[in-house]
Amino acid sequence: MALGLGHADEEARAEVEVLNSRLEKTRQLNKKIQASLNRLETNGKSMQEAIGPIYQNTKRLQALGNNLEEVLAAIERMRQPSDVKSNEEAIIKKGPARAGLSAFLSSVKRVNVALIELKRTNLRSNQATVADLQRLVTSGSVQLESYYETILKDNVRPVETLHYITHNKPFPVLDQNKTTRLGLITSHLAWSARQVGYTGELPVLQIYASARGPYLVSTLQILASASVNTARKKEQTTPYRSGTNGITSYAMAIEYAFLAEYDNICSLFQRDEWGRVFNLTCQGAMAELRSTLKDLDSHIKSNLNTDCYLAYEIIQVISGLSANIESRTGELKDSFAKALKLIKDTGKQSLGELLEDTRRRVLSLQVIPPDGGLPVTSDAMIRLQTMVEFLPPISSIMISLGDGGWKSAPPSSNSNEQIPSLASFDVTADGKQIFAHYCIDTIDNLLSSLQQKGKSLIKGGNGALGVFIMNNVTVVDRMIRNSELQPLLASRMADVDKWRKTGASLYTGAWREPSAFLLDVQYTNRTARPQSGSAASIDSVAVVKALSNKEKEAIKEKFKGFNTSFEALIKRHKELVMDREVREGLSKQVQQMLEPLYCRFWDRYHEIDKGKGKYVKYNKTEISGVFIDLNNAAPRSI
Structure with a gap:
């Protein structure tokens, strides 16, 4: 057993010696590594000390190079406007017609861009160049505007209005070639204005209106004159008959011409500009319409008893025209209302004047025929029958006057009344019912005047007077029942019957x-x-x-x-x-x-x-x- 323990100790000592030997080798290796690191650090410091100045010099050289490049670029930019001026001046001097519109627009645009960039440098040395470029830009804009106007006026002749009206054909618009060129110019001028911060109305809008406005006037002028001429009759005592005046054709021509022009405008301008350009373009034609309606109004006033129906027809036709134009464009409603105002006032005035004319005619009678038949009675009823033909405009007049409004004083022709607003009307009023009341007032006015005059002229006492009244009541009744008055006055016939009873009472009294x-x-x-x-x-x-x-x-x-x-x-x-x-x-x-x-x-x-x-x-x-x-x-x- 002792031998066994000794052998184990020997092996342990041998392993310890091996480990100690390896540890010593590791120590020696670490010393060598540390010595190498020390030498490397010493060499790195030496190299950094050697390379550092070279690196700093390189950075300074890079900064100097960049500065030189920027200077060269600035010099180049300063040279460019002068180059633009020399390169583009020849094109701009030729004008869009000779140089070609596309090339001319591109040249003007390049000059515009160069001018804007040059102004940003704000260098005094560039002031002369800025002035030269500004002159080129102005010259280019003036030539474009002139060319724009030339295109608009080129081969423009008044349209044969009757041809288009009778065939129900829309009026011609600008051809595609013109529209393309005009559109390019319009877009360029708008762009140019935005670049310089222009906020006012573009001159091109007025140029368009100034060029196309006279075309509209000349196109519509013949029918405007025809409207006035057809109002004059050979027989002044003949009542106006519906459709015999040229106002309907004139209104149709205005509608066709205005809507065609609106289509032109929509193809050339921005949406927010359509209404403004349209109003400017139509100014002359609207002035012509106002003048025409003024002449017609003077004629109607001079022949109110026979031609008041023309006033009603004009109100109906022009109101319809205004509604059609507004539904398509949203414009000119107020302009049409102002143009129609005189005619509307005359239409209102006519209602009271017709009542007064009937009364005057009756009271001026010197003799009453034995049969009691008087033209004044049939004439008064024919007036009412004729008015039914113009019931829509008369209904609108009745609503604006109010029930019984025809009994008040007519409006002054010199009044500065504003266009009536919707709030000034009774929106619940029924124009037909008010007209029915007017008819009954007319009949009452007629028969009461006849009764008053009959008392002084008719011999034979109340019996003859009663027959005279009943004869006229029968004429009135018959002319109501045999015309379009019947459905309007069906509920008011008791007002007529009371006169029949009055006549019968006078007669049976005897x-x-x-x-x-x-x-x-x-x-x-x-x-x-x-x-x-x-x-x-x-x-x-x-x-x-x-x-x-x-x-x-x-x-x-x-x-x-x-x-x-x-x-x-x-x-x-x-x-x-x-x-x-x-x-x-x-x-x-x-x-x-x-x-x-x-x-x-x-x-x-x-x-x-x-x-x-x-x-x-x-x-x-x-x-x-x-x-x-x-x-x-x-x-x-x-």
């Missing part, structure tokens, strides 16, 4: 005299009560026998008075000239008023002359025949 003779006095306090009941139950013999002599004489006088009065009225009735409807109506009313009274009176007292016919000239059958005969006076009917 028949109260024979009626009075048929009224007798019956005493109920006497011993023998008067007989009552049906006619068959009345014993005339007994009734007459019960009368005193004085009462009998009174009954005889009543029969005599009735006969005289009745026969005079029958004769007068047959002599009066009545409309057939009037005669039938009045005959029926007279019969209804008198026949029952006479039959009752006859039943009681016909035995007063014992059938001799001395006092009782008519029995019940004969009196009925007389009333029937009243309807048979056809030769005296109208």
Whole structure:
């Protein structure tokens, strides 16, 4: 066992010696590595000390090179404007027509860019060059604007308006070649203005309007003149007939021309410029329209009673034109309203003037014809019938006036009224209903004036006056029912019927005299009560026998008075000239008023002359025949 322990110790010592040997070698290697690092550090410091000055010199040389390059670049930039001036001046002097539009625009743009860059340097040495470039830019812009105007005016002739209107063809627009060139110039001028910070209205807008405006005026001028010329009639007393004036063709031409011009503008300008250019371009044509409507207004005012319908037609046509233009462009609504203002005022004034004219014509009558038929009545109704043809514009006038507004003073022609706004109208008003009220006012004005004049001119008392009124009422009624007035006035016919009742009341008033003779006095306090009941139950013999002599004489006088009065009225009735409807109506009313009274009176007292016919000239059958005969006076009917 001791031998075993000794052997193990020997092995441990051997391993320790090996480890110590290796550790020593490691120490020696570390010393060598440390010595090498020390030598390397010493050599690095020496090299840094040697290379450092060279590196610093290299950096300084790089900075100097960069500075030299920047100086050279600046010199080059300073030389470029002078080069641009010499390179582009020849092109700009040639102008867009000779140099070619594309080349000219490119040249002007290069000069613009060079001028902007040169101004940024703000060097005094460049002031002369800046002035030269500015001169080139200005020259280029002036030539472009002149060339722009030349293109617009080249081969532009007034359009044969009637050809396009009659064939319902849109007016021609600028051809594609012109549009392309004009568009390039417009875009360049807009770009140039933005580069220099220009914020005002571009001159090109006014140039376009100045070139195209006269074209519109000359295109529309013939129809403008035709509108005025066609208003003049050979027969001044002839009422205006719808469609006989040239205003409709004129308005169609304006619409076609304006919309074609708007299409041109939309293809050349920015959207926010369309309205401004369009208004500028149409200024001359709108001034011509205002002048034309002013001339027409003067003519209408001079012939208001016959040509007021032309005012209504103009209002309708121009209002429609304004709506069509606005729906497409959103423009010119106020311009059309101002142009139409005089005509609208005249249209309003005409309503009261027509009423006054009717009254004047009636009151100026010196004689009333036997038949009572007067032109003034049919003329007044024809006026209303004609006005229905222009119901839309008249309805708008009625709404603007308000119900009964025609009775107020007409607006002054010199007034500075603003264009009425929507707030000034009663938006719930019905123009047709207001017009119906105006029609009734016209009829009332006519018939009341006729009644007033008839009192002084008609001989024959109230009976003849009543027939005269009823004859005219019948004319009025017939002209309503046989025209487009009927649906408008259907609910207002009671206002017409009241005049028929007035006439009938005046006429039947004269028949109260024979009626009075048929009224007798019956005493109920006497011993023998008067007989009552049906006619068959009345014993005339007994009734007459019960009368005193004085009462009998009174009954005889009543029969005599009735006969005289009745026969005079029958004769007068047959002599009066009545409309057939009037005669039938009045005959029926007279019969209804008198026949029952006479039959009752006859039943009681016909035995007063014992059938001799001395006092009782008519029995019940004969009196009925007389009333029937009243309807048979056809030769005296109208």
